[in-house]
Amino acid sequence: MSADPAVPAPVPSSVDGVDVFELGAEHEQVVFCNDHATGLRAIVAIHSTALGPSLGGTRFYPYASTADAVRDVLNLSRGMTYKAALAGLDLGGGKAVIIGDPATAKTEALLRAYGRFVQSLGGRYLTACDVGTYSEDMDVVARECSFVTGRTVAHGGAGDSSVLTAYGVFQGMRASAEAVWGTTSLSGRTVGIAGVGKVGRHLVKYLVDDGARVVVTDVHQPAVDAVVAEHGATAVGSTDDLVRAELDIYSPCAMGGALTDDVVEVLRARVVCGAANNQLSHPGIEKALAEREILYAPDYCVNSGGLIQVADELEGFSFDRAQQRAAGILETTRAVFELARTDSVTPAEAADRLAERRMRDVGRLRGVWLPAR
The missing domain is CATH 3.40.50.10860 (Leucine Dehydrogenase, chain A, domain 1)
Incomplete structure (x- = not known):
């Protein structure tokens, strides 16, 4: 051009x-x-x-x-x-x-x-x-x-949207912990975070404040050094080391495609809940996780806090209002897990069904035709 x-x-x-x-x-x-x-x-x-x-x-x-x-x-x-759609936004x-x-x-x-x-x-x-x-x-x-x-x-903007992205992932982890261990508290749980850049470093603080033990890795060593020094996190050398470690929760917070066949095969965590987009490397990975009884919190469900934050600018930004909306990720994640249970599908399929249902319902109201899926 x-x-x-x-x-x-x-x-x-x-x-x-x-x-x-x-x-x-x-x-x-x-x-x-x-x-x-x-x-x-x-x-x-x-x-x-x-x-x-x-x-x-x-x-x-x-x-x-x-x-x-x-x-x-x-x-x-x-x-x-x-x-x-799943976050309830008109976007x-x-x-x-x-x-x-x-x-x-x-x-x-x-x-x-x-x-x-x-x-x-x-x-x-x-x-x-x-x-x-x-x-x-x-x-x-x-x-x-x-x-x-x-x-x-x-x-006049919202500033760093990674703050509420991390907050939303934390809420998703609380819902996941409740589904697996019966409590939203992460105290005493070991959480492994792959990627402690924009979002991961904020997530470490939420977890440490809740009493979790945090293990981290990142390709950028200064980022690792910073969270180790500030929050007392434990560092490991690579993502491969992290997924093989004794974890309760694995949290991919870097680039997409983190959940591959090889990772799922060796992963020892009971829960996967992270900020990275498009974590499933191919269709079918979510079923492999389910077969190993690993609960997957769909990425686009739990990482929507940043979108909620920047969308709030369209109304004249209020951090408190945006944070209150992001806190709703706890209930949304619960709803995803409940639908997965009642419909006997994976959480990824349940999240898609909830999002598509809202798109169809609101699309009809707006006169937008959407095919049934």
């Missing part, structure tokens, strides 16, 4: 051998953006606007290929639709990715070009922070765009 005005590039039918139309068959819109002047290469995927405009963060990441970026943005945007699901290393490629010019790109979508997509982007970046994007959330407090 040209830098000004922003003009989305036409969607190619195939990217690195990946059929975009086939892979994104569920999606309403997938838009590519190229700005040669700034080096911007971005993709926005709008999965659904059945409940309202799509909202989802912008991930800035050095994907190995454009095809990898396409797969990621499609999966992430679909997850946002279900996350918003749809969207996501964006910027291809590149944020440490070297992120500039004011690039972010402003991206802002013009998002603006050109006319409010069908609202952006926010994700991996590789921060509230300060959203302030820059907002200089060119009206459809931005997750801004700094100084600019």
